[in-house]
Amino acid sequence: MNPVRKRRLIITLLIFGAVGVATTLSVFALQKNMTYLYSPTEVDAGKAPDGHPFRLGGIVKEGSVHRVPGTLTTDFVITDRFQSIPVSYTGILPDLFRVGQSTITTGKLENGKFVATQVLAKHDSTYMPPQVEQAIAKAEKEHRVPKPAQGGGAP
Amino acid sequence: MNPELGQVALILALVLSALQCVLPIIGAWRGSKPLMATATTLAIGQAVFVALAFGILMWSFWINDFSVAYVAQNSNLSLPWFYKLSAVWGAHEGSLLLWMLILNGWTVALVVLGGKLPEAFFSRVIGVLGFVAFGFLLYMITTSNPFLRLFPVPPNGADLNPVLQDPGLVFHPPTLYMGYVGFSVAFAFAIASLLGGELKSTWVRWARPWTNVAWGFLTLGIVAGSAWAYYELGWGGWWFWDPVENASFMPWLIGAALIHAQAITDKRDGLRAWTLLLSIFGFAFSLLGTFLVRSGLLTSVHAFAFAPARGVFILVYLAVVVGGSLLLYALRAPKVTGGKSFALASRETLMVIGNLMLTVACAMVLLGTLYPLVGEALNIGRISVGPPYFGPLFLILMTPLVLALPFGPLSHWGKADLKVWRNALVRIIALAVVAGIIGFIVGARGWYQLLGITAAVWVMAGVALFAIKRWREAPRGKRYPFEMLGMMLAHFGIGVFIAGAILTTSMSVEQDVSMKPGASVDVGAYDFHFNGVTETQGPNYRAQQGTVVITRNGKHIVTLHPQKRTYSGGQVQTEAAIEAGVFRDLYVSLGDSIGDGAWSLRVYDKPFVRWIWGGGVLMMLGGFAVVLDRRFRLKRAVEPETVHAKPEPETPRKLAEGEA
Numbered sequence: 153m154n155p156v157r158k159r160r161l162i163i164t165l166l167i168f169g170a171v172g173v174a175t176t177l178s179v180f181a182l183q184k185n186m187t188y189l190y191s192p193t194e195v196d197a198g199k200a201p202d203g204h205p206f207r208l209g210g211i212v213k214e215g216s217v218h219r220v221p222g223t224l225t226t227d228f229v230i231t232d233r234f235q236s237i238p239v240s241y242t243g244i245l246p247d248l249f250r251v252g253q254s255t256i257t258t259g260k261l262e263n264g265k266f267v268a269t270q271v272l273a274k275h276d277s278t279y280m281p282p283q284v285e286q287a288i289a290k291a292e293k294e295h296r297v298p299k300p301a302q303g304g305g306a307p
Numbered sequence: 308m309n310p311e312l313g314q315v316a317l318i319l320a321l322v323l324s325a326l327q328c329v330l331p332i333i334g335a336w337r338g339s340k341p342l343m344a345t346a347t348t349l350a351i352g353q354a355v356f357v358a359l360a361f362g363i364l365m366w367s368f369w370i371n372d373f374s375v376a377y378v379a380q381n382s383n384l385s386l387p388w389f390y391k392l393s394a395v396w397g398a399h400e401g402s403l404l405l406w407m408l409i410l411n412g413w414t415v416a417l418v419v420l421g422g423k424l425p426e427a428f429f430s431r432v433i434g435v436l437g438f439v440a441f442g443f444l445l446y447m448i449t450t451s452n453p454f455l456r457l458f459p460v461p462p463n464g465a466d467l468n469p470v471l472q473d474p475g476l477v478f479h480p481p482t483l484y485m486g487y488v489g490f491s492v493a494f495a496f497a498i499a500s501l502l503g504g505e506l507k508s509t510w511v512r513w514a515r516p517w518t519n520v521a522w523g524f525l526t527l528g529i530v531a532g533s534a535w536a537y538y539e540l541g542w543g544g545w546w547f548w549d550p551v552e553n554a555s556f557m558p559w560l561i562g563a564a565l566i567h568a569q570a571i572t573d574k575r576d577g578l579r580a581w582t583l584l585l586s587i588f589g590f591a592f593s594l595l596g597t598f599l600v601r602s603g604l605l606t607s608v609h610a611f612a613f614a615p616a617r618g619v620f621i622l623v624y625l626a627v628v629v630g631g632s633l634l635l636y637a638l639r640a641p642k643v644t645g646g647k648s649f650a651l652a653s654r655e656t657l658m659v660i661g662n663l664m665l666t667v668a669c670a671m672v673l674l675g676t677l678y679p680l681v682g683e684a685l686n687i688g689r690i691s692v693g694p695p696y697f698g699p700l701f702l703i704l705m706t707p708l709v710l711a712l713p714f715g716p717l718s719h720w721g722k723a724d725l726k727v728w729r730n731a732l733v734r735i736i737a738l739a740v741v742a743g744i745i746g747f748i749v750g751a752r753g754w755y756q757l758l759g760i761t762a763a764v765w766v767m768a769g770v771a772l773f774a775i776k777r778w779r780e781a782p783r784g785k786r787y788p789f790e791m792l793g794m795m796l797a798h799f800g801i802g803v804f805i806a807g808a809i810l811t812t813s814m815s816v817e818q819d820v821s822m823k824p825g826a827s828v829d830v831g832a833y834d835f836h837f838n839g840v841t842e843t844q845g846p847n848y849r850a851q852q853g854t855v856v857i858t859r860n861g862k863h864i865v866t867l868h869p870q871k872r873t874y875s876g877g878q879v880q881t882e883a884a885i886e887a888g889v890f891r892d893l894y895v896s897l898g899d900s901i902g903d904g905a906w907s908l909r910v911y912d913k914p915f916v917r918w919i920w921g922g923g924v925l926m927m928l929g930g931f932a933v934v935l936d937r938r939f940r941l942k943r944a945v946e947p948e949t950v951h952a953k954p955e956p957e958t959p960r961k962l963a964e965g966e967a
Binding site for chain 1: 650656659664667671674682689691696880899907
């Protein structure tokens with residue numbers, strides 16, 4: 153093999169090696185670090201993993217927000233208008249967190265209660281994240297019931 | 308002025324862009340001087356009409372013309388005037404108009420500064436830019452018209468999204484778009500060279516200053532966005548691996564790779580095909596960025612609700628641009644590529660490694676960003692991929708790059724000189740270790756902190772050694788040409804960034820606390836004393852304003868006033884109060900009243916956080932400095948341009964290859 157070919161071969165092998173390693177790492181990292189989003193109906197049906205983090209999306213149920221006095225802990229209920237899951241979060245809630253608004257929380261199920269480590273509410277107060285909208289739509293479809301009346305100005 | 312005039316201006320611009328796409332390219336193909344001469348006129352005409360449309364929209368905001376739906380949705384009578392004007396690009400339609408205006412700005416700059424380029428090549432470049440403009444104008448007119456009227460006319464507007472009521476809005480989108488759109492110039496140069504079958508890679512030298520400026524602006528845009536998120540989103544993070552951040556970061560990574568690939572092609576005539584590909588992908592990622600932000604497909608801090616039709620249009624446009632470019636590349640590249648090869652331990656190899664890591668990192672970010680979409684399409688479930696994926700992987704991918712970085716400038720073009728490497732390696736290791744030890748003595752603890760200091764000094768020491776080497780070896784006056792200066796600034800900026808990013812991450816003290824008025828909390832070496840909350844009034848909001856007195860060892864440092872604002876539209880927005888410093892930021896943001904007179908507060912001590920953006924600013928300056936180099940001054944048309952009436956037959960130009 154002449155030197156140029158050899159050099160090319162080495163470089164090509166290096167490139168393929170690097171890409172291979174990177175792909176493997178990426179796929180592993182993806183599998184380990186994906187979090188799935190479930191609706192309260194899916195969680196209620198036992199589809200969500202127990203003791204493993206996932207995301208819970210839905211609407212903050214009217215009249216469900218209670219602060220635990222003297223702490224930063226807030227209890228509230230997330231609903232898709234069919235099923236509801238109690239949530240507990242310790243920390244400062246985002247500006248757009250309000251009853252009747254859609255939200256996505258990240259956390260774990262512990263004894264039937266969802267202990268959230270992160271609560272997301274979006275910029276636009278009339279906006280529902282597509283995932284939440286789909287989750288609610290899916291719950292509606294599975295229950296084959298007409299769209300329920302939405303109180304509290306849920307979009 | 309009548310908003311319909313704006314719409315007419317846009318339609319006229321669309322017509323001109325269609326002509327600009329067709330006539331100059333035909334002119335270049337047929338060798339027709341009159342047709343090629345239309346390029347300048349059409350480009351300037353289009354720019355005038357787009358500027359007119361932009362001006363009319365701005366005027367509509369200025370005079371509170373709420374009969375324009377876009378104004379009614381994004382402005383308000385009590386909105387301060389500077390936000391009224393920048394609200395023009397505060398939402399989808401207007402930001403597209405800004406995109407167009409900037410594209411026209413780049414095109415006009417090219418007309419003014421590129422007059423000495425060969426006529427046929429210049430015509431093709433302007434033609435390609437005309438195509439880009441045509442796509443965007445069509446998109447705007449068919450799906451996102453900013454001049455739609457609203458009946459009945461509301462007495463007052465809905466107000467600008469409070470998150471956007473910030474100086475960040477004035478700077479972040481325009482600079483970011485300057486970068487995004489700037490890559491269209493490098494793209495147009497690459498496509499023009501493929502169209503014309505340029506056998507020489509002189510076009511790369513002409514493209515380099517444009518790429519560097521675009522990348523500099525993109526860097527600034529990302530820095531501005533990061534700083535904005537830091538103080539406006541109210542929780543003090545500076546990078547979230549949010550899909551929209553990723554969307555701007557991907558073209559940045561490709562742009563950084565492209566800058567280096569172009570340097571190799573310009574100086575050593577190597578990597579021609581790679582440079583072409585990167586030029587295409589740099590722009591493709593800019594389009595993808597626009598698509599990701601605007602489609603509303605991904606959940607992100609920027610995701611607004613938008614009609615899917617808009618996303619589909621950009622997706623199709625993206626497919627046409629990328630598909631067409633790659634097709635052209637496949638047809639023409641075998642003819643125009645080739646070039647010199649190089650030794651394994653040369654500067655080129657190091658730059659190739661850097662290029663490789665940057666593009667792989669970009670692919671990694673792309674995978675993580677699009678994976679949720681793929682998951683949804685394949686019905687795997689609704690997935691999100693967050694910092695635990697991006698963070699470690701990015702660190703792993705950047706490690707070889709950071710390790711190799713100091714040696715690139717120190718090694719030689721084309722040939723291997725291991726002695727140079729050995730000498731440099733010994734010195735850099737010595738400096739980095741000394742820095743680590745000093746860090747340890749000063750009080751840095753934990754391997755992560757020490758690693759951060761060592762890595763930062765590793766990079767900086769490389770730049771310093773290079774500076775010394777040039778000082779010794781190069782003749783006076785030629786020691787630091789602007790191109791080299793730019794490289795040194797940008798590389799040093801990377802060192803500063805590494806120090807900032809790692810030290811902030813490892814040393815920050817962040818606490819969420821509940822405090823009653825009169826209570827204190829210790830954060831790091833500081834004492835935060837909460838003096839309660841009072842009501843105040845702004846131009847278009849009321850605010851609850853906290854008072855926090857910060858002391859250190861009993862000495863008063865600063866009194867901060869974080870606010871919780873309620874805007875006239877009813878939206879609530881937290882305004883963090885920050886005492887900024889070179890070595891640390893003190894950060895307080897106000898949460899909610901949690902009963903009994905107590906409030907929840909976020910109190911942070913964030914050391915070195917400014918270094919993150921300082922490093923970014925240095926990188927930007929580096930990109931800008933390169934442009935001033937004498938190398939890039941166009942003499943006159945470099946050669947009497949012979950116009951190719953038809954693509955030339957396959958020339959045996961790949962002689963050197965394989966044989967050498």
